[in-house]
Amino acid sequence: MDSGEPSPPADVTPLRQVPGLAELVVLAAGCSFGDGVLRVFTEDEARRAQGLANLMFPEWAPRLRPFAQDWLGRLYxxxxxxxxxxxxxxxxxxxxxxxxxxxxxxxxQIVDDPDTFLALDLFTPWRAAHPEPLPTGTCVGFKTPLFLGGDGTVENLEVIDEEVYWSVHGQLWAQVKDLPPGTPISGVEIS
Known part of the structure; x- marks a missing residue:
């Protein structure tokens, strides 16, 4: 464990039906692991993450219960x-x-294949160039989103506020998600 004190929710009874969730939040809520590669949410963090997900994926809003986030701001x-x-x-x-x-x-699966599940093959060189801990409320995001042709490389990464990242990417995604593959995009405007 890298940081944080476990901070389980006050009442885990509703979570008991989900295999492993109650145990995860009781043991690890509020903790980060692997030099910041993964964080398990507290109740407050899960609510905040729900709001972030709603910005980009509103169609999923009533269905989601986030429980963790990786260094790239991706939500589990x-x-x-x-x-x-x-x-x-x-x-x-x-x-x-x-x-x-x-x-x-x-x-x-994360333990067996961290490259697939946590992009550890990208995290390792990024962390070597940026050894400082990520400030709370930030993630490492793609400067140019992959869905706009950005590369999955260290050079295309930056530390960014999570709310800004999810909001901006959500606005961009809303504009391009229904376009046919290969549609040229002549410019990007963020309001």
Missing amino acids: ALDLHRGALLLLLEPGSGGVFELDGTIPDLFD
Whole structure:
């Protein structure tokens, strides 16, 4: 564990139906791991993350229960309308991805394949160039989103306020998500 004191929710009873969630929040809520590569949310952080997700993916708003975030600002969440299916919400790619298994399965997969689940192959060189801890409320985001042709490289990363990142990417995503693949974009305007 890198930092934080576990801060479980006051009442975990409603969470007991989701395999592994109650245990995760009781043991790790408010803690970050792997030099900041992953953070498990407190109740307040989960509510804040819900608001961020709503900015970019409003169609998912009533269904989500975020429980963790990685260094790229990606949210790990439950789809409460589909039996607590695990989801990964990516502001950089504009994607919402279904993940197989339960929360314990996810953490096993993270340990077995951190490059796929945490982009550790990108985190390692980024962290070498930026050894300072990330300030609270920030993430490492793509300067040019992947959905606008940005590269998944260290050179395309910057430390950015999470709310700004999710809001700006949400506005951009709303403008391009329904365009056919390969549609040229002549300019970007953020209001």
